[in-house]
Amino acid sequence: MSNLTKKQRMEIKRQVMPVQDPKTRIKNFEEVALGYNEETAILEAQRCLQCKKPLCVEACPVGVRIPQFIKALREKDFTLAVQEMKIKNNLPAICGRVCPQETQCEGSCIMGKHSSPVAIGRLERYIGDYELAHRTCPLQKTTSTGKKVAVVGSGPSGLTCAVDLGRFGHSVTIFESLHVAGGVLVYGIPEFRLPKRVVHSEVAYAMDCLGIEIKTDHVIGRTLTLKDLTDEFDAVFIGSGAGLPQFLRISGINLNGVMSANEFLTRVNLMMGYLFPEYDTPVKVGKRVAVIGAGNVAMDAARCSLRLQSILYDSPCEVYIIYRRSRQEVPARQEEVHHAEEEGIVFHYLTNPVEILGGNNGEVKAIRCIRMELGEPDNTGRKKPIPIPNTEFEIEVDTVIVALGTSPNPLIFIGADELQRTRHGTVVADPLTGKTSLQKVWAGGDVVTGAATVISAMGAGKRSAEDIHRYLIG
Amino acid sequence: MKGYRILHKEAISDVTKLIVVEAPHVARNAKAGQFVIIRIDEKGERIPLTIADYDKDEGSITMIFQEVGKTTTQLGSLKVGDIILNITGPLGHPSEIQNYGSVICVGGGVGIAPIYPIARALKEAGNHVISIIGARTRSLIFWEEKLKAVSDELVVCTDDGSYGRKCLVTEPLKEILSDTKRTISRVWAIGPAIMMKFVASTTEPFKIPTIVSLNTIMIDGTGMCGGCRVSLKEGAKFVCVDGPEFDAHTIDWELLLRRLSYYRDEETYSLQRYKHKCNLDNL
Numbered sequence: 001m002s003n004l005t006k007k008q009r010m011e012i013k014r015q016v017m018p019v020q021d022p023k024t025r026i027k028n029f030e031e032v033a034l035g036y037n038e039e040t041a042i043l044e045a046q047r048c049l050q051c052k053k054p055l056c057v058e059a060c061p062v063g064v065r066i067p068q069f070i071k072a073l074r075e076k077d078f079t080l081a082v083q084e085m086k087i088k089n090n091l092p093a094i095c096g097r098v099c100p101q102e103t104q105c106e107g108s109c110i111m112g113k114h115s116s117p118v119a120i121g122r123l124e125r126y127i128g129d130y131e132l133a134h135r136t137c138p139l140q141k142t143t144s145t146g147k148k149v150a151v152v153g154s155g156p157s158g159l160t161c162a163v164d165l166g167r168f169g170h171s172v173t174i175f176e177s178l179h180v181a182g183g184v185l186v187y188g189i190p191e192f193r194l195p196k197r198v199v200h201s202e203v204a205y206a207m208d209c210l211g212i213e214i215k216t217d218h219v220i221g222r223t224l225t226l227k228d229l230t231d232e233f234d235a236v237f238i239g240s241g242a243g244l245p246q247f248l249r250i251s252g253i254n255l256n257g258v259m260s261a262n263e264f265l266t267r268v269n270l271m272m273g274y275l276f277p278e279y280d281t282p283v284k285v286g287k288r289v290a291v292i293g294a295g296n297v298a299m300d301a302a303r304c305s306l307r308l309q310s311i312l313y314d315s316p317c318e319v320y321i322i323y324r325r326s327r328q329e330v331p332a333r334q335e336e337v338h339h340a341e342e343e344g345i346v347f348h349y350l351t352n353p354v355e356i357l358g359g360n361n362g363e364v365k366a367i368r369c370i371r372m373e374l375g376e377p378d379n380t381g382r383k384k385p386i387p388i389p390n391t392e393f394e395i396e397v398d399t400v401i402v403a404l405g406t407s408p409n410p411l412i413f414i415g416a417d418e419l420q421r422t423r424h425g426t427v428v429a430d431p432l433t434g435k436t437s438l439q440k441v442w443a444g445g446d447v448v449t450g451a452a453t454v455i456s457a458m459g460a461g462k463r464s465a466e467d468i469h470r471y472l473i474g
Numbered sequence: 475m476k477g478y479r480i481l482h483k484e485a486i487s488d489v490t491k492l493i494v495v496e497a498p499h500v501a502r503n504a505k506a507g508q509f510v511i512i513r514i515d516e517k518g519e520r521i522p523l524t525i526a527d528y529d530k531d532e533g534s535i536t537m538i539f540q541e542v543g544k545t546t547t548q549l550g551s552l553k554v555g556d557i558i559l560n561i562t563g564p565l566g567h568p569s570e571i572q573n574y575g576s577v578i579c580v581g582g583g584v585g586i587a588p589i590y591p592i593a594r595a596l597k598e599a600g601n602h603v604i605s606i607i608g609a610r611t612r613s614l615i616f617w618e619e620k621l622k623a624v625s626d627e628l629v630v631c632t633d634d635g636s637y638g639r640k641c642l643v644t645e646p647l648k649e650i651l652s653d654t655k656r657t658i659s660r661v662w663a664i665g666p667a668i669m670m671k672f673v674a675s676t677t678e679p680f681k682i683p684t685i686v687s688l689n690t691i692m693i694d695g696t697g698m699c700g701g702c703r704v705s706l707k708e709g710a711k712f713v714c715v716d717g718p719e720f721d722a723h724t725i726d727w728e729l730l731l732r733r734l735s736y737y738r739d740e741e742t743y744s745l746q747r748y749k750h751k752c753n754l755d756n757l
């Protein structure tokens with residue numbers, strides 16, 4: 001099959017991703033998308049036209065060598081495919097699963113103009129899973145430089161930065177405030193989208209190969225300050241993310257049954273609340289759940305709610321997404337929205353909450369909403385939602401989960417007033433290098449951009465690692 | 475092995491235990507009024523406990539806790555040499571200690587433990603310290619001598635009259651505040667939420683600044699979940715990062731009490747299941 005003509009390649013249909021049946025999967029937390037097998041992966045890889053000027057690569061935030069890895073894959077040289085991948089992306093098993101491919105690599109794939117884009121993300125996941133199982137491409141350390149670098153936060157930006165610095169031969173210590181490493185990958189994104197074993201395996205592998213030390217239970221700003229780190233280390237990278245939840249300023253927001261998506265997802269994912277009482281942390285969800293927002297976080301909260309309901313209740317339950325714009329503007333990954341719809345989540349578009357109503361017991365009883373319409377585009381280019389007068393109505397609910405975005409947690413900045421920040425609380429850093437206004441300090445990922453994506457955080461970690469390396473050996 | 479070793483353990487009353495744990499990273503910067511989040515093992519929940527004392531040289535911290543549910547009961551069953559898997563801290567703001575003049579420190583139940591270092595620091599700062607401690611019954615009163623040593627006056631009360639005065643802590647508090655010969659500048663109160671609520675309503679008519687240390691339900695303790703939020707007159711605050719100490723007169727106590735009981739059914743179930751398992755293991 002290696003010598004197909006262009007026409008023949010274009011005739012191959014995009015390979016379908018096998019998934020767990022929606023009726024079954026809403027009763028468990030196991031992975032929804034099951035992954036290609038070797039045969040479908042190779043067939044899908046045959047669809048790539050090996051463009052001379054690959055638009056897909058330009059649209060990938062880290063410039064993954066897409067045609068090269070796909071070529072190696074379809075020639076069954078999996079080891080080479082992994083090597084090609086890892087030149088730009090250390091964590092393909094993760095990105096292949098969670099990147100918003102439709103707005104990045106696949107969104108620009110030339111095949112999309114003809115029929116449907118090459119399933120780059122799924123192929124990437126295939127390669128990533130192959131590497132997890134076989135470890136053909138060991139992380140290697142060059143001779144030790146004797147330099148010490150501290151990395152704050154063990155999310156995708158911190159992990160990537162630490163791994164690259166480790167490969168350059170620097171001695172790296174990661175400081176993480178939670179009890180496990182992984183950031184949003186372990187406390188936010190649920191098991192059914194990104195199994196924890198993938199993240200744990202990548203973290204353990206980096207520690208083993210490169211001798212990276214991870215100090216969990218260390219909150220920078222409290223346990224140690226940024227100043228302590230700059231005193232002790234030759235350089236510091238801040239990858240502390242954007243973990244501070246925003247609450248709506250509407251009445252009833254502090255009632256029992258109203259929580260941030262961060263709280264809900266932390267209870268479910270990090271603390272394994274869905275396995276209560278075997279695990280100690282309880283998590284509560286009612287029979288009628290409203291999730292406010294329509295980003296990835298909202299989809300995850302909604303789909304976790306649905307699964308918990310099926311564990312907790314025999315009678316019919318409902319989960320609503322309440323979103324003030326329309327289907328077109330939904331910021332979540334397409335695949336998640338599609339899966340959420342398949343699973344039976346009810347979408348209330350052009351709807352905005354105005355008040356949460358409590359019952360006699362002080363728990364949520366209903367949410368009052370107003371209908372919206374879309375007006376002129378605002379300064380972000382998105383159409384501004386405007387309330388339509390006299391259209392208020394109530395939806396009966398017993399749980400409300402607020403998923404309206406997050407900002408950087410300011411704890412880390414305690415005692416670091418000189419570190420320049422924007423009025424949104426994000427760190428000011430050079431977009432090319434991540435260098436901050438503080439000597440010896442770099443930053444990247446959500447703490448600089450505000451809530452963004454896994455791959456952009458990884459890209460930032462990588463760029464900072466290069467710059468830190470230049471600084472340390474320069 | 476990963477984790478933090480228990481160096482010393484004492485039973486302070488039937489249900490109140492003291493443990494000293496090796497945690498140099500916390501001891502290094504700890505101050506009175508701060509707390510830690512602990513997780514006993516892989517399946518454990520994260521719970522907050524006040525740093526009752528610390529020893530920077532030994533690299534250890536002391537915690538005193540009451541066995542009220544699954545996690546604290548399990549913690550109470552650990553022995554010297556055992557490991558607590560995770561301890562994060564120090565968290566929260568330290569207490570603000572100054573020379574205010576005459577001050578009252580109220581400690582109820584297990585709240586006697588965290589009120590002690592505050593009373594001690596206030597005394598060292600030159601205040602006239604009046605301490606009032608109380609509990610349901612005699613066996614739950616502890617550290618009377620320690621508090622006496624750092625207080626100019628000490629009142630002990632029990633709900634059932636088995637020791638000291640038979641009254642709630644708010645009674646002597648009100649008497650002292652009503653005494654026109656005295657000027658009290660500030661009151662601290664730590665104990666069950668319901669006690670703190672009544673202390674707040676006792677001091678409010680006298681317009682005396684009153685500081686309470688809130689014990690909301692927490693998960694991360696770093697401002698990430700908002701589960702610990704409390705409703706104040708000026709808006710919602712996160713107890714773990716903005717507190718744990720707040721002006722008692724600005725708190726919406728009803729909401730606080732309701733939020734504390736939100737997981738009661740699950741907590742009760744978890745404790746029963748744990749005790750049942752322990753009984754089986756002991757057969």
Ligand SMILES: Cc1cc2nc3c(=O)[nH]c(=O)nc-3n(C[C@H](O)[C@H](O)[C@H](O)COP(=O)(O)OP(=O)(O)OC[C@H]3O[C@@H](n4cnc5c(N)ncnc54)[C@H](O)[C@@H]3O)c2cc1C
Nearest residue numbers: 153155156157177183184188220241445446452453454457
């Ligand atoms: C529920 C959810 C779903 C998402 N889904 C997707 C998706 O499908 N696709 C996608 O591309 N993106 C998704 N995102 C966004 C993506 O996860 C983030 O953009 C990305 O994780 C940011 O990486 P980071 O390294 O900057 O920070 P994080 O992943 O947030 O990691 C920061 C780490 O720093 C630690 N930390 C914070 N403060 C301190 C401190 N003071 N001291 C020590 N440690 C500290 C935190 O505990 C955390 O572990 C999702 C986000 C959420 C919340």
Ligand SMILES: Cc1cc2nc3c(=O)[nH]c(=O)nc-3n(C[C@H](O)[C@H](O)[C@H](O)COP(=O)(O)OP(=O)(O)OC[C@H]3O[C@@H](n4cnc5c(N)ncnc54)[C@H](O)[C@@H]3O)c2cc1C
Nearest residue numbers: 521522523524538539540542543544545546689690718741
């Ligand atoms: C900042 C802070 C500092 C704290 N310091 C101490 C301390 O030094 N010593 C100590 O003993 N406790 C302290 N607490 C309270 C302690 O965290 C809880 O007692 C503990 O979480 C209970 O866990 P559990 O699993 O044993 O009980 P659970 O099963 O969670 O609860 C059992 C019962 O206790 C009640 N309860 C649960 N949490 C609390 C709470 N926070 N306050 C009052 N009642 C509660 C529940 O309603 C339930 O009826 C502190 C809390 C905070 C927020």
Ligand code: SF4
Nearest residue numbers: 060064095099104105
């Ligand atoms: S890293 Fe993400 S955007 Fe880049 S090629 Fe892979 S899936 Fe596409």
Ligand code: SF4
Nearest residue numbers: 048049051056109110
């Ligand atoms: S744009 Fe599409 S067809 Fe072209 S190289 Fe990239 S994946 Fe292959």
Ligand code: FES
Nearest residue numbers: 695697699700714
């Ligand atoms: S405990 Fe999570 S924000 Fe305070």
